Amino acid sequence: MESWVIEWLSEERLRRYLIAAGHNDDRALRLYEWNANVNASLLHDFAHFEVGVRNLYDRGLQLSLRQGENHWFEDIPLRRLFPHQHGGDKRSRDDVGNARSRAGGYSAPPGAILAEMMFGFWANLTAHRVQSTVWPYLKQVLPNQTDRAQLHDSMAELNRTRNRVAHHEPVDSANVQVTLRRMKRIAKYVSPEFAAHLESMSTVRTLLAQRP
Numbered sequence: 001m002e003s004w005v006i007e008w009l010s011e012e013r014l015r016r017y018l019i020a021a022g023h024n025d026d027r028a029l030r031l032y033e034w035n036a037n038v039n040a041s042l043l044h045d046f047a048h049f050e051v052g053v054r055n056l057y058d059r060g061l062q063l064s065l066r067q068g069e070n071h072w073f074e075d076i077p078l079r080r081l082f083p084h085q086h087g088g089d090k091r092s093r094d095d096v097g098n099a100r101s102r103a104g105g106y107s108a109p110p111g112a113i114l115a116e117m118m119f120g121f122w123a124n125l126t127a128h129r130v131q132s133t134v135w136p137y138l139k140q141v142l143p144n145q146t147d148r149a150q151l152h153d154s155m156a157e158l159n160r161t162r163n164r165v166a167h168h169e170p171v172d173s174a175n176v177q178v179t180l181r182r183m184k185r186i187a188k189y190v191s192p193e194f195a196a197h198l199e200s201m202s203t204v205r206t207l208l209a210q211r212p
Helices: 003-009 011-020 025-062 075-081 087-103 110-116 119-126 135-141 148-166 173-190 192-201 204-208
Strands: none
Touching: 003 011, 003 025, 011 025, 025 110, 025 119, 025 135, 025 148, 025 173, 025 192, 025 204, 075 087, 087 110, 087 119, 119 135, 119 148, 148 173, 173 192, 173 204
C-alpha cells in the first residue's frame, strides 16, 4: 500500500480492509470508499428518521402540559417528566438545557431547540426509568399495544448504530439490513407514508449490492 494511504487511514484502520480484500491494495481502497458511501447513505436515512421520530415524540410530550404551560421543555413540565435529582433524569434535563443554550437560550423557538437535541435523548425516552413519567404520554401517539421495552431496545440499537456510522466504522451488510428494517418499522409509527418515503429515498440497499 502506498505511504500516503497509510498516513491518511493509519495501519490499524487499513488492516481490516486489506484482510477483507485478500491483501489486494486496490480492492482494499475501493472497499474503504464503498464503506464510506454506505455510511453516508445511512446517515441520510438516519437524518430523515430522526426528524420524524423527534416530532412524533414531541407531540406526545406536549400531552403532558397543564393549564398555562406552552411546551414540555419549560422548567416546570420538564421537572415532572424527569423528576429525579440525579442519574438519567438529570442527564435528560441537562440535555434539554444544553440544546436550549445552543439554540439561543430561553427566547429560542421550540423548533430550534428540538433541532439541537441529540438522537440519544429521544432514544432514552422509552427507558424503564421513565415508564411512569414519560411513557404514559408517548404511548398516546404510538399504535395501540406498542411494547415499550421492545421499542426501547430497537431505538437503543439504532442509536448505537448511528454512532458507529458517524465515526466511519466498517459496514456489516447483514447488520445494515437489520437497521433498515428497524427504521422502517418505527417510521411507520410516524405514518405509513413517511415510512414509504424513507424507503424510496434510501440508496443503502443499492450500494450494498455494489460491494467491491
